[in-house]
Amino acid sequence: MALSREDREKFLAEPLVAALAVDAGEDGRAPLTVPIWYQYEPGGDIWVMTARDSRKAKAIEAAGRFTLMVDRIEPTVRYVSVEGPVVESVPATREQLVEISARYLDPAKVDAYVDFAWKEHGEQMVIRMRPQRWISSDLGEA
Template identity: 35%
Template sequence: MSKQAREDFLADAHVGVLSVGGDPGEAPTSVPTFYAYEPGGELTMFTGTQRRAPRRIDRIRKAGVVTFVAQREEMPPAYVTVEAELVSVAPPTVDQMLTIVRRYMPEEHAQGFVHGELDDPENTVLLLTFRPTRWLTSDTSTD
């Protein structure tokens, strides 16, 4: 893919898969996630601190880098993989979360989802921001 094609592909709404390495002898962790990206910008996603997320966030902070994959599910297959460095981990605003979630859900569902995440007293939501540093791509419709 050309630079413009890969950035446009990543900017489309795909469920992405975030992967981060573990300590020696530990398997990498991979998790599907909603995300937002605009060509030339940074990759953002959020995660709560319930379940296994605290360990994943610790791994991301320690590694400082992740691999992120977005793919087209239907034929012909295509994907964009980026290696990306961690820029920040911080509490998100409602608007930042809605920017991500609106890509995947209608407005009424997006509002409910975001407020459900933020209003849960047992969940701390964190916004992860990454800067793409290396790209790997394939689009079998044009290869």
């Protein structure tokens, strides 16, 4: 059964790891699909953070859009897939790294992770996507 707009947005706002898919424009290859942390508040845009020179960033820049899909299996089998255009790509700030890290990590581990990632992961960028097309379902208890 498809989710209501409110339910799908609330579900997408949960701290789930997404699968990001983008057409990388490479002949003979399927779309690039990778796990990624993301940030979303109902009614807003979605943002992800990635290395400026990554294959993922280059593919998103070329395609101008991407898809995120999140799912779970308990307490019911549920998923949300959302696709849309890139509306902004900007250099990431340390504050954004703290925000997204705090969404996924134990609070006691955030500072150490941010210090490490800010120093070791190279220049990062934030890519914002405006949700345009949604697919969602709750299949109930499996």
